[in-house]
Amino acid sequence: MKKVSLTIIAILCFVQLSHAQWTTAGNNIYNSNTGNVGVGINSGTAKFAVYQSTALGSVAKNNLLLSSVGGATANSVQNNIWLVRNAAGSDFTTSRLHDGISIDGSYITPQTDTRTWWERDPTSDIQSWGTAASTYLTIKQGNLGLGTTTPAAKLDITVSASNFTNNIKFGDATPGYLAAGTTGIFMSNNVGSPVFTVLHTGNVGIGQTNPQNKLDVNGTVHSKAVTIDLNGWSDYVFKNDYQLRPLSEVKTYIAQYQHLPEIPSEQEMIRNGLNVSEINKLLMKKVEELTLYLIEQQKEIDQLKEQKNSNAVLKDQLNQLKQQMNVLIEKMLNKKN
Numbered sequence: 001m002k003k004v005s006l007t008i009i010a011i012l013c014f015v016q017l018s019h020a021q022w023t024t025a026g027n028n029i030y031n032s033n034t035g036n037v038g039v040g041i042n043s044g045t046a047k048f049a050v051y052q053s054t055a056l057g058s059v060a061k062n063n064l065l066l067s068s069v070g071g072a073t074a075n076s077v078q079n080n081i082w083l084v085r086n087a088a089g090s091d092f093t094t095s096r097l098h099d100g101i102s103i104d105g106s107y108i109t110p111q112t113d114t115r116t117w118w119e120r121d122p123t124s125d126i127q128s129w130g131t132a133a134s135t136y137l138t139i140k141q142g143n144l145g146l147g148t149t150t151p152a153a154k155l156d157i158t159v160s161a162s163n164f165t166n167n168i169k170f171g172d173a174t175p176g177y178l179a180a181g182t183t184g185i186f187m188s189n190n191v192g193s194p195v196f197t198v199l200h201t202g203n204v205g206i207g208q209t210n211p212q213n214k215l216d217v218n219g220t221v222h223s224k225a226v227t228i229d230l231n232g233w234s235d236y237v238f239k240n241d242y243q244l245r246p247l248s249e250v251k252t253y254i255a256q257y258q259h260l261p262e263i264p265s266e267q268e269m270i271r272n273g274l275n276v277s278e279i280n281k282l283l284m285k286k287v288e289e290l291t292l293y294l295i296e297q298q299k300e301i302d303q304l305k306e307q308k309n310s311n312a313v314l315k316d317q318l319n320q321l322k323q324q325m326n327v328l329i330e331k332m333l334n335k336k337n
Helices: 002-018 247-257 266-272 276-336
Strands: 022-025 028-031 037-039 048-050 063-072 076-085 095-103 115-121 126-131 134-140 143-146 155-157 168-170 176-180 184-188 194-199 204-206 215-217
Touching: none
Parallel strands: 037 048, 143 155, 204 215
Antiparallel strands: 022 028, 063 076, 076 095, 095 115, 115 126, 126 134, 134 143, 168 176, 176 184, 184 194, 194 204
């Protein structure tokens, strides 16, 4: 009988010791076991592992709650983690891990109404941030997207091009806005006036929202130097076969049209603007033609000077002859007397 009692006591002690991992201390319960604790899994490799063995549905937006941590304020706020189906499918390639917030049991449908969520796609290497059904930031394979879930560049910003007030603020003292839309990138100042525009066509505007050329500037351009590529120059004027327009024709043309030949009129300049490259070629042509006119005039002046000098020599010769004739006449008269 004594042996039986000792055996029963030993068994009870063993049973008690075998369940001694859970211990209470005040209001806390802890596990003194040095092994791992699993919930829904008996072979977890972490100190604490939670596993939901129920399979995720195969329809888009099907979701499966994995864990929930919350607390009470004036409301009950919970941070929930779900598996959510991003598109129809039956394996992990269409699933995402959705970390969101619910309040008072509301906002509990991932990709529909959860608050301030973070979502990760292991297949496409995508991380997204948003609220409810709106995604406002996405990182996809190293590309950052603001307002787009498919960023195609290191920084891809997509918002309405016509709405400056809901875009990105920059600066502190005089904030403005930056917007990227379907037609290009737009920057405005703090009163909504256009500052800088880059269209998808490659046209750039400063002070303009719809540049029609590679660079349109609505204002003054200040530069130390400007280099312009040219297509030809006006030195052909100095070729031997160039037909210089007579000055009489130039005079007639000016009297009729009130501007130089080949130079645009005032009305054309106001209507079409000033093409710096072309007008400089035309002005240089006129300078070179003017040089030729001056050379011709100098030639005529030199000829006149030469002719004048020749006339002076003839005049001197005539004066000498006249003096000689006067001497002969005087001698002849003296002989008669």
